[in-house]
Amino acid sequence: MKNKFLSFMILGMASLFLHSCTSNIELEPFTALDASTGFKTRQDVEAAILGSYNSLQNANYYGLRIWALDEIYSGTLTHTGTFPSFAQFATKALLANNTETTNVWNTIYAGINRTNNVIASAPSINDPAFLKENAIAEARFLRGFHYFNLLTHYGGKPEGFNKGGVGVPIFLTPTLTSEDAAPKARATEADVWKVILEDVDYAITNLRDNNGIGRVNKMVATAMKARMHLMREEWQAASDLALTVINSKRYTLLPGASYENIYLNKNSTEAIWELQYDINNVNAIAFHYYPTANGGRNEVTSATALRNLHEANDLRLKTNVTTGVPANKTLKFTRVAGDDNVQILRLSEMHLIRAEALARLNKDIDVSLVELNTVRKRAGLADFTDKTPAKIVEAVLKERIIEFAHEGHRWMDIRRTNAVAANGFTQVFRALWPIPEREVDTSGKLIAQNDQY
Amino acid sequence: MMKKFLTMMLLVTFSCVTSYAQRMITGKVTDASGEPLIGANVVAKEDANIGTITDVDGNFTLNVGSIVTALVVSYTGYNTTDVKLTTEANYEVKLQVGQLLDELVVVGYGSQKRSDITGSVSQINSGNIEKLVVTSIDQAMQGQAAGVQVTSASGTPGGSVNVKVRGNSSISSGSQPLYVIDGVPIAEGNFSQIGFGNQITNALANLNPSEIESMEILKDAAASAIYGSRAANGVVLITTKRGASQKTKIEINSYYGSQNVWKTIEPATGPEYVALIQEMVRNRTGNPASLPSSQGLRNLDADPATYPNTNWQDEILQTAPISQTDLSFQGGNESTKFYLSGSFFTQDGIIKGSGFDRYSFRANLDNNVNKRLKIGNSTSISRTKSLRINNDNNINGVLSAAFLTASHIPVYNPDGTYAKDVNASVENPVAAYKEPTNDAFNNRILSSIFGEYNIAKGWNFTTRFSLDYIGFEEFRFSPTTLNSGAGVNGLAVEAGATDLNLINENFTNYTNSFGKLNFDILLGTSFQSNESRTFFGQGENFPGNTIKTLNAASVKKDLSSGRSAYGLNSYFSRLNMNFDEKYYITASLRADGSSRFGANQRWGVFPAFAVSYRVSEESFLKGNNTISDLKIRASWGIRGNQDIANFASRGFISPNNNYLMRAGLAPTSLGNPNLTWEERTDIDLGLILGLFKNRLSFEIDLYEGVTNQLLLNRPLVGSSGFTGINENIGSLKNRGIDGSMKIFIVDNSKFTWKTTINASAFESEITKLAGTPFAAGFASWVQEGEALGAFRGFRAERIFQTQAEIDALNTTAREKTGRATALYQTSLTRPGDIQFKDLDKDGVITTSDQEILGNANPKVFGGITNEFSFGGIDFSFFFQGSYGNLLFNNTRAFAEGMNGVFGQAGSVKNRWTPTNPTTDIKYPRAVLGDPNNNRRTSDRFLEDGSYLRLKNVNIGYKIPSDVTKRLGLSSLRIFAGGQNLLTFTKYTGFDPEVSTFANSNTAPGTDFLTFPQARVVTGGINIQF
Secondary structure, eight states: OHHHHHHHHHHHHHHHHHHIIIIITOOOOSSSEEGGGOSOSHHHHHHHHHHHHHHHTSTTTTTTHHHHHHHHHHTSEEEOSOOHHHHHHHTTOOOTTOHHHHHHHHHHHHHHHHHHHHHHHGGGOOOTTOOHHHHHHHHHHHHHHHHHHHHHHHOBBTTBSSSSOBOOOOOOSOOOSTTTTOOOOOOBHHHHHHHHHHHHHHHHHHSOSOOOTTSOOHHHHHHHHHHHHHHTTOHHHHHHHHHHHHHTTOOOOOOGGGTTHHHHSSSOTTEEEEEOOBTTBOOOHHHHHSOGGGTSOOOEEEOHHHHHHSOTTOTTHHHHSOOSSSTTSOTTOOOTTSOOOEEEEEHHHHHHHHHHHHHHHTOOHHHHHHHHHHHHHHTTOOOOOOOOHHHHHHHHHHHHHHHTTTTTHHHHHHHHTTOTGGGTOSOGGGGSOOOOHHHHHHTTTOSOOOTTO | OHHHHHHHHHHHHHGGGSOOOOOEEEEEEEETTSOBOTTOEEEESSOTTSEEEOOTTSEEEEEOTTTOOEEEEEOTTBOOEEEEOOSOSEEEEEEOBOOOTTOEEEETTEEEEGGGOOSOEEEEEHHHHHTSOOSSTTGGGTTTSTTEEEEESOSOTTBOEEEEESSOOOSSSOOSOEEEETTEEEOOSOOOOSOOSSOOBOGGGGSOGGGEEEEEEEOSHHHHGGGGGGOTTOEEEEEEOOOOSEEEEEEEEEEEEEEEESOOOOBOOHHHHHHHHHHHHHHHHOOTTOOGGGGTOOSOOSOGGGSOOOOHHHHHBOOEEEEEEEEEEEEEOSSEEEEEEEEEEEEEOSBTTOEEEEEEEEEEEEEESSSSEEEEEEEEEEEEEEEOOOOSSOTTOHHHHHHHSOTTSOSBOTTSSBOOOTTOOOOOHHHHHHSOEEEEEEEEEEEEEEEEEEEETTEEEEEEEEEEEEEEEEEEEEOTTSHHHHTTTOEEEEEEEEEEEEEEEEEEEEEEEETTEEEEEEEEEEEEEEEEEEEEEEEEOOSSSSOOSGGGOSEEEEEEEEEEEEEEEEEEEEEEEEETTTEEEEEEEEEEEETTSOTTOOEEEEEEEEEEEEGGGSTTTTTOSSEEEEEEEEEEEEEEEOOSOTTTTSOEEESOOOBTTBOOOEEEEOOOTTOOOEEEEEEEEEEEEEETTTTEEEEEEEEEEEEEEEEEEEEOOGGGTOSEEEEEEEEEEEEEEEEEEEEEEEESSSEEEEEEEEEEEEEEEEEEOSSSOEEETTTEEEOTTSOTTEEEEBOEEEEOOOHHHHHHHHHHHHHHHOOTTOOSSOTTOOTTSEEEOOTTOSSSOOTTSOEEEEESOOSEEEEEEEEEEETTEEEEEEEEEEESOEEEEHHHHHHTOOSSSSOOBGGGGGOOBTTBOOOOTTOOOOOTTOTTOTTSSBGGGEEEOOEEEEEEEEEEEEOOHHHHHHTTOSEEEEEEEEEEEEEEEOOOSSOSSOOSSTTOSSSOSEESSOOOOEEEEEEEEEEEO
């Protein structure tokens, strides 16, 4: 008995011991890849590109905040909810530690790191099935777009853009170690524009004409560059690129009576780039709009001012400001389950860019009016006929508020036209969002705070 | 009990080799009042192999042979007494309560006589636990042990409990002690994946406190470092009840209690609320004619007096039952002993919709295979059911909604549907408890088998195989009557988690003496392997609200599963040595290898060293009438904390970053191959003093614990693409004093009165952080040089009474900043708003005008227990309290916010108005949107959280044994008691014992719409056959 028991124990211990030593404490994660294995294959890098688009969908990005907060800041959305961080936008009193501006910053930069991983990994993939140039171009476009969004929120000058304002830190290589993550000082606005424009130009050259719904292609990059030139007040270039997109005949405006279908149905003929959501990959946009009785949280509501801006018989009113149930919301976001798509570029923007750019240039005023009236006609409105360039610009800017309600353009228009003070801001330094306080602190103040925050 | 068990083991093991001369004696062992002591040890003085245990009547029979001259009679909690044998055959032995020195105390991988202990160990016996009305074993420690701070996060039935042994030794890793039940380290924590707000489940609530024989809390490094990389937060050793060689004792213990809330907070009435909103709107627009509708607020324009009033607290609070019934069988013979028990506990919460049930069973068996080999098992099987409710920081929470829903909203609309405030997003509080289904079940098996082999005299080998299995299932259904179910036509979640720990421990110990030198050597190994799995499925769009299972969901989404694992390999040894039971040395060493740490840092070594000196054994004190016990001890040791995520050292590229219904990958964390355990180094100095034959005894410990290599998420600039990386960078220092005192004030055969007091104080200081300070919770702040648990915010200085005051400050702001648009606070600051203090004196209020406002750590905490017995009556009361801690009452930031549409407390009637120009900074003016941000994090919401609480009162009457005998019972006791009967506090919230961030290290002491503790009145009966 004694011997049997002892040998049993010794055997048991020995087997356990051996087993334990070899494997018990040497384990690999089950639910994620170890980062050191990197993006090494075509499949990895293709998944990394999809992961790059995924960052745009974040609730801190196009999944709500970046544009909805802009709309609150502009007064086109009313804050009817309870988030104190949203209230700071409504009261035009952003603090440097605002959760939302902090999260937006971190989310965009996480997106930049995703694109940098693709850009760094793709060149060494030698799989013949891999569309290398297109892959790099997709990632570079997204990176340029990320920096554009950063610059237009955290950079520039209170008076507008391309005027020698401040920029943001630039990271162009992936962060793989803690050393790579060392803080970098803010670049100038001009330096950031250089990165943005180089990326977008690379994309225009190297992107395919078509990468499928929801992904960027040559025409998306062209249209986005038109917007960028508008922001930079480079009117001729903006007009030219907008015309390229219009002349491609690839996109057509929906009839005014169907304006709501741009949103209620997905991927209309006028969508240039529409961020895709589905039931497995959702946003909380309608949830933030809809009242509690409809399963939402009533955080935001269409502003009364927005409704009042519509001319009589504007076919877009019922989409922009609902009257049915729920009232004062929008038909642009109706799926509380979260699978509404988000419009990033639509054809009507190209018409309005061209209209404004030509008026600013004070040339081809008739063409400018045609472009403006293309959008007005679709909305069921009478033509605008005043040929004074300043009046046309004024009309275009108003048209843009209505045409792009709930799409986040208004704040950019206020900023680029130096209209911050005219829109209820007693402190024009608030045109720039604060750099997140944690960013300034974590960098040991290497990353400078925006003026007066 | 443990001693009884061990003695039995020894007895049985050696019974075959004792002499054969026959001399039978009988006797009866009683306490001072003549009540029989069941299970007292009776052992021959000359030969420990000759002995027995008293039966249910206190009687014993023993064959003492020819050489025995005296018996040693002992019983836990009583003085051990020698009985000289005469020619008599029958002996009556009365034991006096008191002397604890010879009691056995369980230590890691063994047990020791109390007098031999060199470390700091607190012991809690079943007697202390049985009287309490507690759900879980961790709650049973509250106020009972010096240096152990126990705080229930809330009154949530079966909810989490925060246990801190000697301060908080970690910032971001686990801070709960290691729990070891019958030698098996077990899992604790929360296995739920569904969010309900802040309150979480507690896997320890599966274990029935009435099965516990004793709990030993190993506090210093000397006592606990034998548990190596898991010991930094202390170790709680739990010993469950076991069988004894006696006629089977059947015991039924049952109580029933009624719980209610001990305090409510007066809400503003419906008319008061509407008047407030109207005032808020006028103050916002500056136009006395403005109505709420001008600001998009609906249904608030009418005369306030015309609105109804609902007291939402009355709608959701209830008087609720709590009860527990235990049935146990304890018995055996000299070769096999058993303890079997079954228990049912059920509790409804004082907030409607909440509750907790537990079924638990235990079987502990011991068998002597032969004189050298003992085998046994300990098995516990339990299932709990939690009825969970949304809570705390959650607009669908029951109490949360009751606070946040305005009182002018009726419960129901005229058509019978739930009325909801169109202006707010908060759920109807009644719907919040009535409509959802939120069930969680935790199934737990804790089982081990062991064998102990006596190789030679004093040399034993023990091996144990153990399993700790947790199977957690949870289910949620939100029907369309709830906001959360309305938009998606019903929403259901089913989720589950399993956690399996397999443990093998093998150790050998050798005890011997050379003259006056006594020693005990331990050597052992331990292997633990853990695997956890989860699944989660969510579905939407149901055919009505009747079928609630996922099969009925027409849209199935968020389907996911997870898997993780860790392994821990350990080698340990310990040497206990003493000379003449005067000079003691203990040295221990453990090496742990953990899969959780970086490839470069997998193994750690944890040494500890202790000395003690029993001065009272010296000749100059021996026999001293005053000083009966005097011992000093000192220890040093290193302990680790490896309670971090299983793969925290790894950088991840994570899936599920999808687009276009195609799989996407994204880098989500940075790896650190050098990541290792946190290391706490402790120094402890202890003094034990017993006076007047130990009728008065003290134990005082001074300690300093420094935790280095704190695992912190070092913040990275977000522009790098990551916000942090796990590194071992921080340091934290805890310094404190623990003291306890026991007094037998009266101790005679008629009446005993015993008082036990413990008090503790500590200071914590963060000595090193990973760079910049960071915020936690709502108002908490982690900063070098400050205590962990500090609060930071603005200082509310005063209330502006006139516009001139504001203008003057704005003028100064312009002068100081040189900017023409500079403002002291905001452009909309008006009289009645709070003036915050310009701490940096730059003329404007910015985020840098914040400072440390205090911290959540008590200056002193402890407990006082008084126990009386008089004839058959026993009475005890137990006070527990905390002094000098601050609480951040975030509930008030909402209920007294006066900024928006949330329901308000009645106290807002104190607000500033031109006709009530109050200077109380708690009550500024009411203004929609709060443009001055009066609600910002400031000392406005910080309160003194000190409290003294009559935690437990228990009175029992033991029916005289002649009566019970006639009833065929061996014992019958009836008892009544209460929990939390009295609370003395200045805190204005529901309950001062609160933490909305459950077991957070960094944000303790914050209250936000948190489930309060109940006041409980109970009555019960204990029957023994």
